[in-house]
Amino acid sequence: MMKFLLVALVFGLFGLARAKDISGVWYTVAIAADDREKIQEDKPLRMYIRRLQCYSKCQELDIIFQVQLKGQCTLTTVRGRDIGDGVWRDEYEGENHYKLMKQTKDFIIFYNENVDAAGWKTKMIYALGKEKALDAGQTKDIEAYSGSQRIPAQNIEYVYLTDTCP
Template identity: 45%
Template sequence: MVKFLLLALAFGLVHAYAELEGTWYTTAIAADNVDTIEEEGPLRLYVRELTCSKGCNKLGVTFYVNANGQCSKTTVTGYMQEDGKYRTQFEGDDRFKPVHATPDNIVFISQNVDRAGRTTNLIFVVGKGQPLTPEQYEKLEEFAKEQNIPTENIRNVLATDTCPE
């Protein structure tokens, strides 16, 4: 019976992470250091695809950054750490974790420590290309407060995404 429960739990986790895979678009971003996510900011990422491998112990993230009017495509691989967060290198050291997923949206928390040692705490919301509903935005505001990110630091970025599909 215990083996069955462990198998069910493992299947449930794999299924949950399988929901991460696919085509996604950044809908909203929030950060305590808001300059990092303003237009052409280094952490204003326009996500395109998430891919899982090795039981989702590796999470690939393909995205664009728009700097100086030029969209640069980047793919990073996050490696699952013991604390359940993924770790990768982009604009410094990054740790991120999906904290809520539905078929329409995924919410990630992230922490970036740049090369100068400045720490930025972020929330990324990716979706299927639709803006957040008023109810979803309200939940994002509540979550931002819980993460000590001022609600005025939330940026709806879907409309500013001019990078290629």
């Protein structure tokens, strides 16, 4: 029993550190989707993330982002709620369930499943960086995580190249 409590404490502390670390300024550097149409320019799932903010030990996560439609940037905030196993749920362009897959001090990858109003499920990868740039290792990570979700490499959009929103 004592060993279990120690393991639970260690994982709990690790989780708190991770939750604290993801709050801050982030930029979307790449998005991948099994339905590439959903993340094209002028589509609402092409989110240019600007900030992540954890609340209540990251049981709630605000995602502050810009969406550019018809040349107009709109700042939006959605609040995800932890539904267990490190998965957050929010509602934006349907229902989203997302999980942090990889984290370093300057790079994050989220896996997201979006189910739109018509019931269509889209599997997505959002890669975020502290800067609007990628190095070769991060690009390989994006390709690997996309491939692990059966998202073809040609469906990766390197959106930091087209991000003109404030």
